Amino acid sequence: MGKGGTGRPASIVYAVRVDKIGRRAQLIRVIRAFLAVVIALIFLIPVFWMGTTAFKSRADVVSVPPKIFFKPTLEGFVNLLTERSVLTQALLEAARQRTDLKWYERIALNQGQEIMGLSEYVHRLRNSLIVATGSTVAAVTLGLLAGYAFSRFNVPGKADLLFFILSTRMLPAVVVTIPIFLMYRALGLHDTHLGLILLYTVFNLSLSVWLLKGFIDEIPREYEEAALVDGYTRFQAFRKVVLPQALTGIATTTVFCLIFAWNEYAFALMLTTEKARTAPPSIPAVLGRGGIEWAAIAAGSLGFLIPVMIVTFALRRYLLRGVTFGAIRQ
Amino acid sequence: MHNMGTVQRREVPFHPRRQLSDDALWRLFIFPTLALLIAMNIFPLFYSLYLSFTDYSAIARKPPVWVGLQNYRSILNDKQLWVYFATTGRYALFSVTLEMVIGFGLAMLLRERFKGSGVITTLILIPMMLSPVVVGLFWKLIYNPSFGIFNYLLGFSDPSKAPDWLANPKLALWAVVIVDVWMWSPFVMLLCLSGLNAIPEYLYEAAVIDRASPWFQFWRITLPQVAPLLLIAVLFRTIEAFKAFDLVMGLTGGGPGDATELIAVNLYRQAFLGQWRTGRSSALAYIILVIIIGVSNVYIRYLNKLRGEG
Numbered sequence: 001m002g003k004g005g006t007g008r009p010a011s012i013v014y015a016v017r018v019d020k021i022g023r024r025a026q027l028i029r030v031i032r033a034f035l036a037v038v039i040a041l042i043f044l045i046p047v048f049w050m051g052t053t054a055f056k057s058r059a060d061v062v063s064v065p066p067k068i069f070f071k072p073t074l075e076g077f078v079n080l081l082t083e084r085s086v087l088t089q090a091l092l093e094a095a096r097q098r099t100d101l102k103w104y105e106r107i108a109l110n111q112g113q114e115i116m117g118l119s120e121y122v123h124r125l126r127n128s129l130i131v132a133t134g135s136t137v138a139a140v141t142l143g144l145l146a147g148y149a150f151s152r153f154n155v156p157g158k159a160d161l162l163f164f165i166l167s168t169r170m171l172p173a174v175v176v177t178i179p180i181f182l183m184y185r186a187l188g189l190h191d192t193h194l195g196l197i198l199l200y201t202v203f204n205l206s207l208s209v210w211l212l213k214g215f216i217d218e219i220p221r222e223y224e225e226a227a228l229v230d231g232y233t234r235f236q237a238f239r240k241v242v243l244p245q246a247l248t249g250i251a252t253t254t255v256f257c258l259i260f261a262w263n264e265y266a267f268a269l270m271l272t273t274e275k276a277r278t279a280p281p282s283i284p285a286v287l288g289r290g291g292i293e294w295a296a297i298a299a300g301s302l303g304f305l306i307p308v309m310i311v312t313f314a315l316r317r318y319l320l321r322g323v324t325f326g327a328i329r330q
Numbered sequence: 331m332h333n334m335g336t337v338q339r340r341e342v343p344f345h346p347r348r349q350l351s352d353d354a355l356w357r358l359f360i361f362p363t364l365a366l367l368i369a370m371n372i373f374p375l376f377y378s379l380y381l382s383f384t385d386y387s388a389i390a391r392k393p394p395v396w397v398g399l400q401n402y403r404s405i406l407n408d409k410q411l412w413v414y415f416a417t418t419g420r421y422a423l424f425s426v427t428l429e430m431v432i433g434f435g436l437a438m439l440l441r442e443r444f445k446g447s448g449v450i451t452t453l454i455l456i457p458m459m460l461s462p463v464v465v466g467l468f469w470k471l472i473y474n475p476s477f478g479i480f481n482y483l484l485g486f487s488d489p490s491k492a493p494d495w496l497a498n499p500k501l502a503l504w505a506v507v508i509v510d511v512w513m514w515s516p517f518v519m520l521l522c523l524s525g526l527n528a529i530p531e532y533l534y535e536a537a538v539i540d541r542a543s544p545w546f547q548f549w550r551i552t553l554p555q556v557a558p559l560l561l562i563a564v565l566f567r568t569i570e571a572f573k574a575f576d577l578v579m580g581l582t583g584g585g586p587g588d589a590t591e592l593i594a595v596n597l598y599r600q601a602f603l604g605q606w607r608t609g610r611s612s613a614l615a616y617i618i619l620v621i622i623i624g625v626s627n628v629y630i631r632y633l634n635k636l637r638g639e640g
Contacts, residue, residue: 029444036439040450046512047456049479050468062477064489142363149359153352161364168371170626174573174594175615178601178608179374179381182388202370205363234355263461265576270602280463283580294471301464312459316452 050305053298061294076295078104080121080303084113120282121300128278128304130193132261135200139257140250142201143208148238150209151216152224162210169206173266181270191272199267204257211256215249216242255315259308279304382613389606401613411596411614418593421503422571425510426564432511433518434560438552440519441526455520457513466580469509470496496582499589506581506590513577514570518563525559526552558636565629572622593618 053061055072082104087095095101095109108115146165150158180199181190189195219242227237269281283300382401384394405411436454440447457465472480475494486492495505529552537547575594578584584591584599597618601611 029442032439032442033444036447036450039436040453043454043457043512045479046469046472049472053471064477065487066477066479066482145359146363149356153356155356155360165367168367171371174597175378175619176371176374178612178615179377183374198370202366205367209363234352259459265461265463280461283464283467298468298471301468304464305460308459309456312456313452
């Protein structure tokens with residue numbers, strides 16, 4: 001900017017003008033940054049509210065006006081993770097005499113209850129974990145193989161095949177749910193882990209194939225050709241040369257598949273009942289049961305949300321790239 | 331598989347059998363994916379098309395009976411269903427418009443990098459990573475008229491005078507729209523950001539030399555360049571709105587009354603709850619599919635036009 005102070009009036013005027021513009025631009029930048037921070041905070045209020053509600057006691061949850069500062073407790077989590085029964089007065093007195101109570105047992109006891117064992121939520125979270133992991137591994141593996149083949153070989157009708165794969169995702173779930181429900185019932189896949197894993201794998205495959213093909217396209221073919229010249233077989237070249245290079249792409253794809261499978265609600269609601277039911281469809285069901293335990297619900301939602309948040313934050317660079325990438329290609 | 335010793339053979343540049351094994355390899359790599367997609371998509375699609383012409387009910391113990399176009403006729407004559415379609419349309423219009431404005435605005439704010447802008451961008455993205463049904467559920471708490479934070483932040487300090495967003499038929503749809511906008515504006519922002527970053531710098535440099543005002547630069551350079559991505563966002567979000575199901579189920583379940591009964595929610599009710607009208611709901615599903623394809627085609631045609639000019 002105004003580097004040369006030669007003393008000539010014209011250039012001084014020029015320098016002053018540049019300075020003025022520079023200062024204005026600076027001010028605009030600060031205002032912009034400030035606005036962005038404010039909006040980000042507004043976006044985070046609901047998440048913050050849920051996070052704090054999970055640690056509130058019953059009285060604090062329903063306090064009017066809403067409490068920002070409160071004494072944190074793990075009551076909500078204990079209520080969420082355990083099945084409890086109400087104690088009679090005599091049994092309660094007897095239980096209070098005991099000295100070997102664990103802290104979570106004491107929380108239940110304070111409410112006049114006794115812990116019977118783990119709650120359904122634990123079981124459903126386990127189902128979620130099995131289904132999400134299984135389908136993600138399957139979708140990424142199949143997607144990687146197909147993506148590699150589409151990227152490197154002259155597959156006849158390649159464009160049509162790729163479009164077909166993409167089109168499977170355009171179908172609204174509502175259209176295919178009914179026949180899949182009937183099909184699953186006939187095949188005995190209803191309310192099984194395998195059924196959900198298959199379905200989520202299929203649903204994620206289009207994205208997985210397209211994303212991974214794009215990432216593999218960017219790896220120079222020369223690497224493999226060199227390996228082939230060195231006497232590797234195609235498969236060895238794929239495993240030892242392409243695979244390590246494609247790790248970023250694999251990470252991105254994994255996150256997307258995982259988030260979908262972890263959050264999916266509609267299929268899980270319609271295709272499972274008890275044994276294989278995942279966490280999302282069981283969360284609203286909690287509401288229906290008599291008195292609403294908001295702290296427990298918030299704790300459940302939080303427990304369900306934290307893994308996704310960690311993954312999102314850890315892989316944010318790849319994620320930003322993957323989202324825009326997929327969108328532009330489509 | 332192979333003995334690793336073969337790696338040493340440097341002097342074999344050409345494999346006579348490589349072509350063949352390549353062919354086998356890509357078949358092996360692509361086949362499982364295609365088989366799975368065909369099995370899980372083609373069959374359900376045709377089967378539900380067939381069912382839409384029958385009176386089948388999944389809990390009745392009798393085979394489907396062909397009834398021709400009767401399901402379609404009864405749906406198209408059902409006034410109540412048109413109300414649900416209209417609600418879905420309004421929901422799509424409100425939420426998509428707001429998402430475009432907010433998402434684009436945010437992208438403009440975050441366009442030039444500053445200290446911490448990366449972290450802010452990631453934090454704003456959190457809502458779209460969440461499960462819609464969980465989001466619906468905890469917003470229920472936020473909207474609660476007596477101890478929810480939403481009314482409180484809007485300035486209603488007296489709970490008895492504050493609106494009950496989810497119980498008031500006039501406000502309930504807006505309540506769902508607000509949550510949808512909260513969840514998906516970040517997605518629009520992300521698309522816009524990538525569009526903004528792709529605008530070549532020389533366009534602005536040329537404009538500065540021509541002394542074009544910032545306003546002019548915005549209307550003549552920024553907006554036209556981002557327009558295709560904005561349109562993609564509109565397309566995605568509109569399609570999603572017609573399928574909207576989990577957020578509404580978590581938040582209102584279609585109520586109060588039928589104020590937020592979107593068409594996909596109604597479809598679920600007809601297909602699975604109480605009624606189990608499998609044939610009729612298959613027909614409704616197909617009508618929704620036709621609408622989605624129709625809407626997408628209009629957008630895509632417009633998008634291609636935009637790209638052709640750009």
